[in-house]
Amino acid sequence: MPAKKPKKKTFPKKGKVKVEKIKVDKSKKIVEDVVTEVAGEDVVPLVKVMIKKANVSEFKLASSIKKEINLTRNMLYRLYNSNLVSFIRKKDKRKGWYIYYWTFNSKNIAYLAKDLKKKKIERLKERLDRERTSQFYICSGGCIRLDFEQATEFEFKCPECGELLQMQDNTKKIQELEVEIKNLETCQEPPVIARYARSTPVA
Numbered sequence: 001m002p003a004k005k006p007k008k009k010t011f012p013k014k015g016k017v018k019v020e021k022i023k024v025d026k027s028k029k030i031v032e033d034v035v036t037e038v039a040g041e042d043v044v045p046l047v048k049v050m051i052k053k054a055n056v057s058e059f060k061l062a063s064s065i066k067k068e069i070n071l072t073r074n075m076l077y078r079l080y081n082s083n084l085v086s087f088i089r090k091k092d093k094r095k096g097w098y099i100y101y102w103t104f105n106s107k108n109i110a111y112l113a114k115d116l117k118k119k120k121i122e123r124l125k126e127r128l129d130r131e132r133t134s135q136f137y138i139c140s141g142g143c144i145r146l147d148f149e150q151a152t153e154f155e156f157k158c159p160e161c162g163e164l165l166q167m168q169d170n171t172k173k174i175q176e177l178e179v180e181i182k183n184l185e186t187c188q189e190p191p192v193i194a195r196y197a198r199s200t201p202v203a
């Protein structure tokens with residue numbers, strides 16, 4: 001969901017506004033991707049609320065996303081495990097217990113995004129290596145794809161339908177993996193811009 005932009009007419013040129021919009025959208029996408037990867041997709045709505053304001057009590061956060069307090073805390077701990085949030089606690093003078101106020105640490109997003117990209121490239125390179133060094137066998141019915149060793153175990157017959165397995169020409173797959181790796185290695189992540197994701201928590 002795109003955040004509503006304030007209707008200001010102070011931007012000098014239309015082109016510039018467009019570029020800004022793209023940057024904000026990219027920043028949002030990076031934040032959402034990273035959060036999904038490290039804490040789970042269900043946490044994204046919570047992060048969208050947290051990005052707008054620092055030091056919000058967990059009760060307010062829970063009501064903003066319309067979830068129970070325990071579930072909200074569980075989400076916050078997941079974010080905390082990846083250093084994406086920090087908290088301060090204050091004693092409620094009337095009730096005598098502590099209330100936790102949470103802040104989203106957007107400066108860690110860029111670091112995590114870089115790390116995730118690195119791991120993804122590593123996984124793809126391992127996969128590419130396997131594709132280059134082994135032979136693969138497929139069922140013409142599309143049930144399965146096995147490497148040489150696995151195919152031997154099943155005597156080159158599909159374990160699902162019994163069809164004879166055929167050696168697959170994986171040249172295209174190799175090319176696709178090479179392109180994907182190259183794209184990831186050469187693309188520069190845009191910096192997560194401040195307007196969407198504030199980097200200094202207000203203490």
Ligand SMILES: [Zn+2]
Pocket residue numbers: 139140141142143144158159160161162163
């Ligand atoms: Zn089959």
